[in-house]
Amino acid sequence: MPHIVAEHARRATNTSPIMELRGVKQHYAIARPLPFAPKKIVRALDGVDLRVKPGSTLGIIGESGCGKSTLARILSGLEAPSEGEVLFEGVDINSLRGAEKRHMRQNIQLIFQDPYAALDPRMSIEQILSEPFEIHPGLVPESGRRRKVQELMELVGLNPDHLGRYPHNFSGGQQQRIGIARGIALNPKVLICDEAVSALDVSVRAQVVNLLQDLQQELGLSFVFIAHDLQIVRHISDEVATMYLGRIVEHGTFAQVYDHSEHPYTQALLSAAPELRQGNGTKRELIMLQGDPPSPLDPPPGCRFHTRCPIAQARCAQAEPTLDGVGEGHNARCFFPGPIPVRSA
Amino acid sequence: MSNQTDAQQTPLLQVHDLRVEFSTSQGIATAINGVDLSVSAGQSLGILGESGSGKSVTARTIMGLLDTPPARVVGGQILLEGEDLLSLPSKVRRSLNGPRMAMVFQDALSALNPVHPVGRQIGELFRVHRGYSRAAAKRAAIELMDRVKIPAASSRVNDYPHQFSGGMRQRIVIAMALALDPQLLIADEPTTALDVTVQAQILALLKEQQVERNMGLVLITHDISVVREVTDHVAVMYAGRVVEQGPTAQVLSAPRHPYTRGLAESVASEELKGSRLPAIPGSPPDLLNLPMGCSFANRCWLATEECNGRVPTLTELGESRATACFHHEEVQPYAAHSR
Ligand SMILES: Nc1ncnc2c1ncn2[C@@H]1O[C@H](COP(=O)(O)OP(=O)(O)OP(=O)(O)O)[C@@H](O)[C@H]1O
Ligand SMILES: Nc1ncnc2c1ncn2[C@@H]1O[C@H](COP(=O)(O)OP(=O)(O)OP(=O)(O)O)[C@@H](O)[C@H]1O
Ligand code: SF4
Ligand SMILES: [Mg+2]
Ligand SMILES: [Mg+2]
Numbered sequence: 001m002p003h004i005v006a007e008h009a010r011r012a013t014n015t016s017p018i019m020e021l022r023g024v025k026q027h028y029a030i031a032r033p034l035p036f037a038p039k040k041i042v043r044a045l046d047g048v049d050l051r052v053k054p055g056s057t058l059g060i061i062g063e064s065g066c067g068k069s070t071l072a073r074i075l076s077g078l079e080a081p082s083e084g085e086v087l088f089e090g091v092d093i094n095s096l097r098g099a100e101k102r103h104m105r106q107n108i109q110l111i112f113q114d115p116y117a118a119l120d121p122r123m124s125i126e127q128i129l130s131e132p133f134e135i136h137p138g139l140v141p142e143s144g145r146r147r148k149v150q151e152l153m154e155l156v157g158l159n160p161d162h163l164g165r166y167p168h169n170f171s172g173g174q175q176q177r178i179g180i181a182r183g184i185a186l187n188p189k190v191l192i193c194d195e196a197v198s199a200l201d202v203s204v205r206a207q208v209v210n211l212l213q214d215l216q217q218e219l220g221l222s223f224v225f226i227a228h229d230l231q232i233v234r235h236i237s238d239e240v241a242t243m244y245l246g247r248i249v250e251h252g253t254f255a256q257v258y259d260h261s262e263h264p265y266t267q268a269l270l271s272a273a274p275e276l277r278q279g280n281g282t283k284r285e286l287i288m289l290q291g292d293p294p295s296p297l298d299p300p301p302g303c304r305f306h307t308r309c310p311i312a313q314a315r316c317a318q319a320e321p322t323l324d325g326v327g328e329g330h331n332a333r334c335f336f337p338g339p340i341p342v343r344s345a
Numbered sequence: 346m347s348n349q350t351d352a353q354q355t356p357l358l359q360v361h362d363l364r365v366e367f368s369t370s371q372g373i374a375t376a377i378n379g380v381d382l383s384v385s386a387g388q389s390l391g392i393l394g395e396s397g398s399g400k401s402v403t404a405r406t407i408m409g410l411l412d413t414p415p416a417r418v419v420g421g422q423i424l425l426e427g428e429d430l431l432s433l434p435s436k437v438r439r440s441l442n443g444p445r446m447a448m449v450f451q452d453a454l455s456a457l458n459p460v461h462p463v464g465r466q467i468g469e470l471f472r473v474h475r476g477y478s479r480a481a482a483k484r485a486a487i488e489l490m491d492r493v494k495i496p497a498a499s500s501r502v503n504d505y506p507h508q509f510s511g512g513m514r515q516r517i518v519i520a521m522a523l524a525l526d527p528q529l530l531i532a533d534e535p536t537t538a539l540d541v542t543v544q545a546q547i548l549a550l551l552k553e554q555q556v557e558r559n560m561g562l563v564l565i566t567h568d569i570s571v572v573r574e575v576t577d578h579v580a581v582m583y584a585g586r587v588v589e590q591g592p593t594a595q596v597l598s599a600p601r602h603p604y605t606r607g608l609a610e611s612v613a614s615e616e617l618k619g620s621r622l623p624a625i626p627g628s629p630p631d632l633l634n635l636p637m638g639c640s641f642a643n644r645c646w647l648a649t650e651e652c653n654g655r656v657p658t659l660t661e662l663g664e665s666r667a668t669a670c671f672h673h674e675e676v677q678p679y680a681a682h683s684r
Pocket of ligand 3: 264265309311337
């Protein structure tokens with residue numbers, strides 16, 4: 001399939017970004033264990049630079065708690081970062097007011113990780129799916145909204161006769177599809193999918209992924225696709241970023257990150273998925289990480305990964321590597337990038 | 346139990362011909378339409394199935410946690426060590442939840458109370474069921490949070506649910522379900538929000554409980570590789586029925602129901618990059634208006650007149666396998682992608 005790879009490479013190198021994060025940090029204060037104990041800070045994001053290219057898909061992978069959902073909330077404008085800039089079409093979204101802000105809100109949509117929590121239990125599905133059109137009334141005339149809402153339900157494989165039902169009348173995967181329908185309702189330019197297909201059976205998941213890709217083809221949507229399902233991320237993404245403890249540690253095209261991983265964490269993460277093979281069809285050697293992920297309350301000095309890294313050297317505990325080029329459009333935050341040598345048993 | 350052999354012969358959990366309906370503004374929705382399941386102590390049963398096929402409703406019915414109305418159990422039996430739970434007074438029944446059986450809910454966030462610190466919610470279990478002191482309960486809570494790999498558990502025990510990531514909340518809910526060493530654990534999508542590494546650790550923890558403490562485990566998941574790795578038996582659900590069941594390895598490698606076969610085929614793989622993912626075309630029937638025949642017939646490539654005329658029942662095939670398909674012999678073994 002070389003033409004496909006070329007197509008992805010073309011999309012991946014198209015430069016002017018539709019969204020960009022510059023030096024973004026998000027720090028949360030949490031409860032003190034004792035009244036006079038020092039204040040504790042969770043460094044959920046700690047210096048993230050990222051570009052989302054128009055019409056392409058950026059996949060984000062990384063372990064639980066590394067900051068993916070925080071990144072999603074910041075990209076969508078739901079939260080302002082404690083530091084740094086979030087640009088949409090070149091403008092900082094947190095500086096927008098009035099009509100500009102509405103335009104931004106219409107064009108950046110977030111599908112939440114937790115489908116049920118994202119749906120107002122007191123609203124019927126019809127109300128939930130019509131709401132975006134009420135907030136942005138110019139898009140679909142009032143008389144056409146019910147039809148539009150029914151179309152949306154059909155697109156995600158739900159029965160349009162169930163418009164009058166409430167979120168709790170639906171199964172987990174059906175709720176998730178309501179969230180997807182709402183996310184695509186306004187034809188946004190950027191759709192951020194935070195575990196948006198995790199509750200679906202594989203057949204419905206395939207239908208939804210095909211739908212998202214069709215929408216991208218037809219409307220030039222950009223996706224930020226966050227998922228723990230590494231195979232699906234590989235399938236849908238043009239570019240992929242790996243996160244570790246609030247930082248991006250590797251970034252490149254899907255083929256670079258999956259088949260020529262340079263950062264040891266990416267290699268360990270991918271190796272833990274039993275069904276994931278290498279580009280050439282061979283099995284991955286399992287790389288076991290020692291120890292638990294460090295706490296974002298107290299990230300280790302030096303390279304944040306050095307406490308678990310199978311190839312760490314003395315230097316890794318002292319200085320922090322930067323996200324440097326290891327190939328055309330391929331970056332890794334590691335002093336010793338490259339394939340981890342396979343230990344002969 | 347009167348004697349050893351008796352305890353071994355009676356499965357821990359048996360569900361017979363369970364039927365559950367919901368009354369909706371448009372009529373009666375038949376969500377569970379004759380489900381049979383069985384799990385023995387120390388065994389694990391995977392439940393795979395289409396989204397909306399009734400997996401969570403089955404689990405909630407077993408736990409006695411359905412809202413009735415709008416739901417109504419219209420038939421069947423649920424036996425826990427031979428005792429019919431459906432005939433127990435609801436108060437007695439609820440007292441079983443925790444020590445005898447526990448459930449990990451699909452939406453972890455709503456299983457936690459947003460206004461209380463998580464440590465207190467875990468500790469509460471030990472205070473209510475085991476009479477622990479406040480301090481002992483807190484220690485037990487930290488220990489459990491450690492066990493499910495929450496980093497820096499002791500400094501986060503006073504945090505509120507929204508301060509944890511999705512995967513952390515899911516692990517906290519798992520910790521709570523395991524807290525009182527239940528005999529039966531029903532885990533509804535327990536690892537969807539977890540990365541592969543933590544997922545492997547959590548599955549290992551569940552497996553350890555299952556084997557070492559002889560717990561019965563029902564694992565509801567869409568992840569076929571999890572089912573393959575963790576469970577002994579699997580039941581596949583479609584539109585409120587079990588359409589296929591049997592030993593996991595056999596069912597997954599040689600499905601005898603077209604739906605199972607279609608599922609196995611829809612899994613993404615390296616080779617499919619750049620093309621559309623194969624999916625079973627069409628959608629499941631409306632539960633308000635189930636067809637006369639097989640519920641899968643409108644999507645099935647093997648369907649004949651017979652399939653549209655009457656419902657295929659779950660039929661034994663030998664080797665503890667069963668399928669609900671008239672044409673099960675024509676289902677091709679699954680050999681794609683060299684897996
Ligand atoms: N409102 C908050 N207050 C305090 N800490 C928070 C808050 N929101 C997130 N965090 C913390 O920030 C870190 C990153 O959380 P985030 O939800 O972004 O992770 P994630 O990568 O999405 O994980 P998962 O894969 O489990 O969903 C976690 O340690 C989490 O506990
Ligand atoms: N309160 C209700 N009123 C009407 N229908 C309901 C209600 N609750 C659930 N249902 C329906 O019952 C069916 C079974 O739901 P259930 O939650 O058990 O599905 P599931 O198999 O767990 O699906 P998923 O994999 O998406 O979680 C669904 O089609 C759902 O729409
Ligand atoms: S910098 Fe060092 S510790 Fe960090 S990932 Fe690279 S080798 Fe491992
Ligand atoms: Mg998240
Ligand atoms: Mg469910």
